[in-house]
Amino acid sequence: MLVIDTETTGLIENMSTRFDHQPEVIEFCGIIINDKGNIIDVFDQLIKPTAPITAEITGMNNITNEMVAKSPSFAEVAAPIRDLIEAANFVIAHNAAFDRDMLDLEFARQQLTKIAWPRLICTVEATLHFKGYRLTLSDLYEYLFKEKFSGAHRAKADTEALVRIVKELKKRGEL
Numbered sequence: 558m559l560v561i562d563t564e565t566t567g568l569i570e571n572m573s574t575r576f577d578h579q580p581e582v583i584e585f586c587g588i589i590i591n592d593k594g595n596i597i598d599v600f601d602q603l604i605k606p607t608a609p610i611t612a613e614i615t616g617m618n619n620i621t622n623e624m625v626a627k628s629p630s631f632a633e634v635a636a637p638i639r640d641l642i643e644a645a646n647f648v649i650a651h652n653a654a655f656d657r658d659m660l661d662l663e664f665a666r667q668q669l670t671k672i673a674w675p676r677l678i679c680t681v682e683a684t685l686h687f688k689g690y691r692l693t694l695s696d697l698y699e700y701l702f703k704e705k706f707s708g709a710h711r712a713k714a715d716t717e718a719l720v721r722i723v724k725e726l727k728k729r730g731e732l
Contacts, residue, residue: 558589558590558645558646558647558648559644559645559647559648559649560588560648560650560719561648561649561650561656562651562713562719563582563584563585563655563660564585564620564710564712565581565582565659566583566606566610566611566614568580568655569655569658569659569662572658576665579666581604581606581663582606582631582659582663583603584601584603584620584713585600585601585634585638585660585712586599586600587599587600587601587638587642589641589645590723590724594720594727596720599713601713601716602629602634603625604625604629604630604631604634605626605627605628605629605630606625610622631663632669635664638660639664639672642672643673646675647675647676647677648675648677649732650678650679650680650719651681651694651719652679653678653682654677654679680697680719680723694709694718694719695709698718698721701725702721
């Protein structure tokens with residue numbers, strides 16, 4: 558199974574909005590885990606957007622223009638991202654529809670064939686019954702482990718936290 562997260566320059570407003578007005582993926586992390594939740598492989602990549610990262614976005618995820626200045630463009634990492642996703646038996650993400658839509662948007666922007674997504678599991682949806690409302694990744698982590706996790710809103714830290722969450726949810730029979 559594959560656990561993923563993306564960091565972006567904003568939120569998708571409307572899929573009919575022109576590509577140059579849509580947010581961009583600036584960080585992607587995919588962690589392949591086995592059935593026991595053990596990490597098999599990690600793909601973690603900062604991605605240089607076409608437009609500068611705003612101070613507001615940097616304030617949320619601590620990704621700066623300097624950090625991505627020498628990073629590859631999305632077009633340069635699209636193939637390994639596609640391969641990772643399409644090789645998975647299923648993909649798990651927190652707010653999975655957003656990550657899927659952002660990656661689909663980036664593939665469309667590059668005029669690449671759409672990703673053939675396997676089954677998608679959303680930990681937001683899978684855990685709605687815990688509190689009766691959508692939990693952020695940080696809130697879900699704290700709910701399950703009674704501790705905060707540091708590094709929230711960076712793709713690798715969020716994905717690593719989600720791997721631990723997935724392992725715990727499987728243990729509890731929730732996934």
